[in-house]
Amino acid sequence: MSYTSTDSDHNESPAADDNGSDCRSRWEGHALKKGPWSSAEDDILIDYVNKHGEGNWNAVQRHTGLFRCGKSCRLRWANHLRPNLKKGAFSQEEEQLIVELHAKMGNRWARMAAHLPGRTDNEIKNYWNTRIKRRQRAGLPLYPPEMHVEALDWSQEYAKSRVMGEDRRHQDFLQLGSCESNFFFDSLNFTDMVPGAFDLADMTAYKNLGNGASSPRYENFMTPIMPSSKRVWESELLYPGCSSTIKQEFSSPEQFQNTSPQKISKTCSFSVPCDVEHPLYGNRHSPVMISDSHTPTDGIVPSSKPSYGAVKLELPSFQYSETTFDQWKKSSSPPHSDLLDPFDTYIQSPPPPTGREESDLYSSFDTGLLDMLLLEAKIRNNTTKNNFYKSCASTIPSADLGKVTVSQTKSEDFDNSLKSLVHSEMSAQNADGIPPRQREKKRKPLLDITRPDVLLASSWLDHGLGIVKETGSMSDALAVLLGDDIGNDYMNMSVGASSGVGSCSWSNMPPVCQMTELP
DNA sequence: AACTACTTCAACCGCACGTAC
C-alpha cells in the first residue's frame, strides 16, 4: 500500500484504484483521497453521520464533498469515529475471549467483534495476527489444550440448538466439510482417517496442529482462513453426534479403556449428515443414520466444493447464533488464565510427551484430543476405506449426490455410486487441477506448502504439540486405503494441482494424516 | 545519536452477498 496523501497535505491522490464498483478513484472529476484521514475529514464524516445516520456511505461524498469513497467512510466510522468505541489495549478478559472465540469461529473477526463491545473486527484481527507471531516465536501452540474441552462442550450445545431449530439464518446455506481446506483434510482427513470423531473440538485440535507452521506474512494459513468465497463455502461442519456420544458413552477414561474396540467403533461411528432437500439423506434436521452409524446427526448437507490440491490447513469456522454462543459461554468452563499471553501459564502445562505407549493414549483421554483421534484412527482402521468414499461424496454438491438414489442408501450400490461420483469429480478436475465447480472462482493461494519456510515451520508445529512425526507417506496410506486406482488418481491430482493454489507433497502432510500402519 | 530490525495498526483491496431495477 502506498498512501499518497497525508494529514498535512490534502492533495487528492491520483488513486490507483480503478477497479470499478468499489472505491471509484474519481468522482465528478475529483480524485478520491486515500491514506490516513485528517481530523477535518473526520469532522465532516461525523457531522454527516449525525445528521443522516449510518449507511448510504456512497452518499457521503455527494453530500459533503469529502473525497473519500463510501467504503473508506464506512471503515473510518466503524473503526474510529463511531461512539462507544473502546480504545487502547485489550483487557485480559477480552484477550481470553478472543482466544476462545477464535477457537470456535476461526477468522470471523466481525462476528467475534460482536461479542466484544466497543471493539472492531480490525482490532481483533490485528491482535490475533500479533498473537500468532508472538506465540510462533515462542514455539507455543496457538491454543492451550483446555480449548479442546471447551470446544467440545460448545459443540454439544451448538448441536442441541441446531436440532432445536435455532440459527435458521445460517442453516440456509449450510455446507458440509471444512470446505476450503484440502480435499483430504476436509473429507478424507479426520472424518475418515480418524472416523467418527470429527467435530468442532476435533478441528480445534487440528487447528493446533497447524499453529506453528507459518512464517511472517504467511502465518494466517495456519489459522482458520476463510476462503474468499467464504459465504458460500461457509462450513457448518459438525458431526455433533459423534463427539457427544463419545462423551456420553465414556464418562471416564477407565470406562473408555474397558470398552471393546467394537463398541467404541460403533459409538463413534461415522455419521453422514443430511440436508433439507437431500434426496439421499432426507430432510434437514431429520436424524439420519446410515451404514454403521449409530449416531443421529442434525443434518448438514455434504455439498462443499473441495479445494483439491490446495493444502491450506484451513479449518472451518462455525457460524452460530448469538443465542447459541451465549449458551455456550454460560456452559463453558471458567476462564483459563493460560489462554493468554505472555506465553503464560501454558508453559507450566507443556504439551504431552511424544512417543507414548498406546496405553497412555487411553489415559490421556481428558487431556489430548489429538491423541484420542489417533487412537480412534487405529481402532477404526477397518472402516476407513468405505468411509472415504462417503467422505468424498460429501465434497460433491448435493445436486450431484442426487444421482444416488435413496434406495441405494444401505446397499453396495450406494458405495459404488459414490465411488463413481468421486471418480467423475476427480477426473473432471484433473485436467487443470481445479474441480469444475471451482474453476469459476479461482482463489488466491493461501498456502504453498512447498515453501521452505512452511516446511521448516512444521518442526515448530510438532514441537508445540508434542506429536511424533511419523515418516510414513500419505501416498502409502492412500494406496492402502483406496487401492492403487483411486490412490493414483489422488496422487496425480496432487501433482496436477501443484501450481497456483499450492502444491502438496504427501510427506508434508501433518503427522495425523500420515497414519498408515495400524497394529 | 544513528541505524537497523521488528511490531503495531490504520487503511486499502478484492470478493461476495443482498437488493433494486
Added chain:
DNA sequence: CGTACGTGCGGTTGAAGTAGT
C-alpha cells in the same frame, strides 16, 4: 435474468512507532 449498486467481510500492506545495537 442480468446488471449496477451498496454494503460487509477478511486478507494484505506499508507507514509509523518502538526496541535493540
